[in-house]
Amino acid sequence: MLDTVMFTLMFVVVLGIASQWFAWRFQMPAIVLMSIAGLLVGPIFGWIDPSESFGEMFSPIISLAVAIILFEGSLNLDFREIRGFNKPLYRIVTFGAFIAWVAGSLAAHYVAGLSFSVAFVIGGLFIVTGPTVILPLLRQAKLKPRPAAILKWEGIIVDPFGALLALFAFEAVMFIDGEVSLHAFLLFFAAAAFAVAIGWAAGWGLGWMFENGNVPEYLKSPIVFATVILAFVVANSVMHETGLLAVTAMGIVMANMHIASIGDMRHFKENISVLLISSIFVMLTASLERETLLQIFSLPIVLFVLTMIFIVRPLSIWLSTIGTDITWREKMLIGWIAPRGIVALTVSGYFASVLQESGFPDAEILIALTFALAFSTVIVHGFTIGPFAKKLNLASSEKPGVLLIGGNIFTTELAKSIHELGHEVCIMDQSWQHLSLARQQGIPTKVGEILSEQTEYNMDLTPYPILVAATEVDSYNALVCTNFVPELGRDALYQTALQHADMKDFHQSLGGKMLFDETSTIFHLNERIIRGQVFRKTQITEQYTFTQYLRERAEEALLLYILRANEKLEFFTANKELQASPGDTVVSLTPPVKEMAKRQERIEADRLKVIEEENE
Template sequence: MVPSILFEVMLVFLLGIGSQWVAWRYRMPAIVLMSITGLLIGPVLGLMDPEEDFGDLYNPIISVAVAVILFEGSLNLNYKEIRGLGRPVFRISTIGAFLSWILGSVTAHYIAGLSWAAAFVIGGLFIVTGPTVIMPLLRQSKLKPRPAKILKWEGIIVDPIGALLAVFAFEIISYLTSANPDGSALLTFFAASVFAAMLGWACGRGIGWMFESGYIPEFLKSPAVFTVVIGCFTIADEVIHETGLLAVTAMGVTLANMGISSLADMRHFKENVSMLLISAIFIMLTASLQVDTLLQVFDPGIMGYVLLMMFVVRPLSIFLSTIGTDLSLNEKLFVGWIAPRGIVALTVSGYFASILSDAGYVDASLITTITFALVFTTVVAHGFSIGWLAKKLHLSLEGKPGTLIVGSNNFTVNLAKSLQKVKAPVMIVDSSWERLRKARVAGVPFFHGEMLSEQTEYQLDTNPYEYLIAGTEYNSYNALICTTFMPEFGRTNVFKVSPYRNNFEGDIVGKVAGRILFNKKLSLEYLNSKLEHHYVFRQTSITNQYSYKQYLNDKDEDTVLMYIMKPSGRMRFYTEEMRVTAEPGDKIVSLTPPVKEMKKIRKRLENQRNNGRTNSENAQATTSE
C-alpha cells in the first residue's frame, strides 16, 4: 500500500497524465491505457484502493469530477453546430435511447440472469456513452465532421438521461412492488427532474448575464463558473440523486448558446481541467475494483450479455431510430458500433448496487461486475477499432496533414502551391475577396471569411488541417490568430511570419504567441520581395547518397529553408525555436535564387541565337547558289 493519502493523490495524477502522454506518443487509445494502469496498481498488485483509502470522501470526489466533466462537454453543444444533423441526433437521443433501454433490459434479464428490477435499472444506465470516453476517442480518430458531431452530441445529451432512466426504473419498480403503492414518489421524481433542468437553465442565464454586464472580473470568471457548477449539481442532487447531472448539462448548453465572447477562454481552461479529472478518475475507479469482481467477469452469462449489447442491441437501436433520416449506411454502421461506456456508468452503478441490495434484491451485487465488464470491453474494443473502422467506411480524414494559411498574398499563395506539389492539403483564408484573387487565379483552395468570426467557426471545417500559418501583413492580427487557435492546433503547430522590420526587435508582438517562421529577420515584405526577384520554390530529395549535410553545404547562401516533408506526410517547418533535420526519404522545400532557371534561360537564348545563325548561313548559301 502507498505510504500516505497525499502520496496516493500524487500517484493517481502522475499515472493518469502519464498514461495520456504514452497514448499520445505511441498513438494508442488513452482510455485503454488508463484502465489497464488502474487495474495493475489496484486489484492486481494491491498498491492502492482509493475507495477504501479516501473513505467517505470517495463518492463526493467522483461525483463532483463527473459533474465538471459533463458541464465542460455540454459547453461545446452549440445549436449551430448541428445544422443538418438535428433530426438524426434527436432520434438517436430519444427513440434510440428508449430502444436501447428496453432491449438492454430484456437482454440483462434473459442472458445475464438479473431480476426484472435490476435489469431495468442497469438497462437505463447502459444507454450512456458519455464525454469521458467519447471525446478522447474522437480526438485520436480524426473523423469526418458528421459522425463526430453525432457521437459527441449523443454522448453528452444521453449521459444525464441514462442516469435519470435508472432512477426512474427504480422508482417505478419500488412503486409496483410496494405493499401500499404511493404515487407521490413518482411525482416527486418528475418534479425534481423538471426542477433540475430549470435550475441549470437559471444558473446558466444568471452567470452569463453577470459576465456580459461586467459584474465579474476576468480573473474570477473561471473560479466563479466552477463554483456555480458545483453548487448547481449539489442542490439538484440533494433533492433527487443523479438529477444533478441533468442540471449541469442544462447549465452548460444554456451558456454555450448565449454567445458570450469570453466563453472561449474559459472553455479552453475547462478542457484542460476536464482532461486532468478524466485521467485521475479513471485510475481511481479501476484501482478500486475488487479481485472477485474481475473474476466474475468471465461468467458465460455476463460475457454473453456484453457481446449482445455490443453486436445486437446497440446496432439495432441505431438502425431503427434513424429510419427516414439522411444518414448513410456507413454512418449508421459506424455509429451503431461505437458506444463505449465510461465514468458515469461506473459511478452510478455502485450507487444502484447498494440501494437495490438494501431493497432486498440478491442479484444487486452483479451490477458492478456487469458494469465493469461492459465498460472495459467497449473501451478496449472501440478504442482500438475506431480508427480502423472509420478508414474502412471512408469516414476518416485520410491523407497527409494539411496546412491552414490565414492571409492571401504573393508569398502565401506560392507557399500554398508548393504544398499542393507535395500533395499536402492546404487552404487560404482571407476576409478580402480582392486579396483572394491571387489564390483563385493560382488554383489554390480558399475560404472567404473572417478567421476569428463565429460564423467561420461553423462553416470552415478545420479537421483536415494540423498546421496553421498566420501570414497577413498585420503583425498584431497574426499574433491574435496564433493566440486564439493555439489550444486547438497545439503550440508547436502554430506559426506566423516575422513581425520584425529592419532587424528591429523591440516590437512586443514578436513575443506573443506562435512560432516565427524560418527566421525573425525574414519578414513578409522580405519574402515577397524575393518572389518579385524571381526566387522559386524548389524541392530537394535527401537520399543515402545525398545527405542533409551535403545539401546544406551545396545550397546557395541566399536560400530560405521552408519546410521538410516526411514520407509519412508530416511536415516540419523551419523555425529558430525548433531544431529541424532531414533524413533519407525526406523532401526539403526551399525558396531559392533563380540560378538554375537563369542558366536554362541563357541556354535557351543561346540555342535560339545559334539556330538563327545557322538559318542565316543556310539562307546565304542558298542565295549564292
C-alpha cells in the first residue's frame, strides 16, 4: 500500500478533480464518479487508506472542509431569491424536516432493527442533504429556478440542523436515561444560540469592514477563509457540531448584506469548494473498510434504504407542502431528490462511537447504514434527476438558448433565425424603444440592465447558456462577457468586433470571443441588414458538402453560426474556423441575389406546372 501522506494527498486531489472532469466530459453525475473512484482505490484494490495515512488529522481535515463548503453554499442564500415561494420552503425545512425525523426514526427501528434510542438519534441526522451533494446535482441537471432554489436552500439550511437535531436527540436520550442532568441538557440550547451569535457577529463584522474600506481587496478572500475556520472551531469547541450552525449563519448574514465585493468572494469560495468536495468524497469512500461494504448488503439495511427513498422522503414533502402553491410536478421532483452526503457520513461516525461508549451496542452498524443510504441516494438521484426533471418539464431545454445583449436590427434578425430553428432566444436592453422591432417580430425581450444584481432574481437565465453582447459600446460588451465568465465559461461568451483598433490589446485579456471576423462591428452588421442582406440556412448533406458550400457561396456572404445535428449551436469567430458535417445547418448573412434567384426558380417551376396541367 502506498500510504505516505504526500502521495495520498496528491492521489486524492488528482483523482477527485479527474472524476469531475470525466463527469463533465461524458455528462455523468460527478458525485457518483467520485464515490466509485474512492471505493476502487480504497477498500476494493487497497491502494490508499486516507484515514490511516492522515491519522489524527483525518477527522479535523474533513470537518474543516465541510465547514468551508457549507459556508460557500450559505453565501448564496440571498433572501431575494425566494420571493414568492418562501412559504413552501419554510414548511419544508421545518414541518417537513420534523416529519422526516419521525418517519426516519420509525424506519430505523422497525425496518433496520435499531433500538428506539439509537433510531431516534440517527433519524435526526438523516434529514440532511447538504451542499456537497445537492449543488453538484443542480449544476448537472440545470433545473428551473424554483425547484432548484428550494432544493438548494433546503440542503444548506437543514445540513447544520440535521447534525444539531441528532445531537439534541442524543442529549435527550442521555437525560431520559439519567446520564446527564437537566442543566447539562439545557446547555445544548445555549451552545446552539452561542454558535448562531458567533456566526452572525463574524459575518456582520466582516461585511462592515469590507464596505468601509478597512480591508484591502487582495486580503478579503483570505480573511473570510480564516474567519470561517475561526468561527467553526470556536463554536465547535463549546459543543460538537455547532460549528456548522455558526458558518451557516455567517454565510447567510454576509449574503444578505449585499456587499459590493461578494461576487469575487463567492467565485473564489466556489472554486475552493469544488476542490474540497472532490477530495473529501474520495477520502471518505477510500477510507471505508471492506467489512462495511459487505455489511450494507444485509436485508435490513437494504429495506431501510428503500423505505427512506420511496416512503419517508416523498411523505415528508407532500405533507409539509399541503396548502402551498407548489405544483404537483415540483412536489414529485423535490420529494424524490434527497441525496445524503459528507455531513451524514462524518457525523454518523461520531455518534456510532459515543453511542457504543454509552451502552448501545447496536450503534455499531450506523456507519454501514449511513454509507448505504448515502451511496444509494447519490447513485439513484444522480442518474435520475436530469431525466426525471425533463419528464416533469422542470428542466431547462436541451437545446441551448441564446441571450442577446443589445436591441438593434441585426440582433433582431439573428434572434429570429435562432428562434425559427427551435431554440430559445431573448434580447435584453436597457431601452424599451430599442426593443420595439424585436417585439414586432414576436421575439422574447427583456428591458433591464444585465449587470444589475436584480437581474439575477427577476429573470431566469438558466435557458441561456450562450450570451452574445452586441451593443454599440465595445467596452460594455467586454464588461458583460467578463462578468459572466464564472457562470457560463469563456467559450460560451461572444461579442461583436471592436470598432477601434486600439481596443484590440484590451480585448486579449477581457471580453468574449470576437464574432464572425474582425471587420464585423455592430455598425457593419446593421448596415448589411439595411442593405437588404438576409439570413440564409443551408443544410449540409453527404451530397452537398461543406467544402462545396464554401466554394459556391456568395462572395459577400458572412458565416454566422452552425446548428449541429445534435442541436448544439456554435458561432463562427475571428480566431477559429468551424467545419460542418452532414446533418448540420449553416446560417449565413448573404446578399439577396440568391434568394431572388431561388424565388424566381420557384415561380418559374409553378408556372410550368400550371401549363402542364392545362395541356393534360
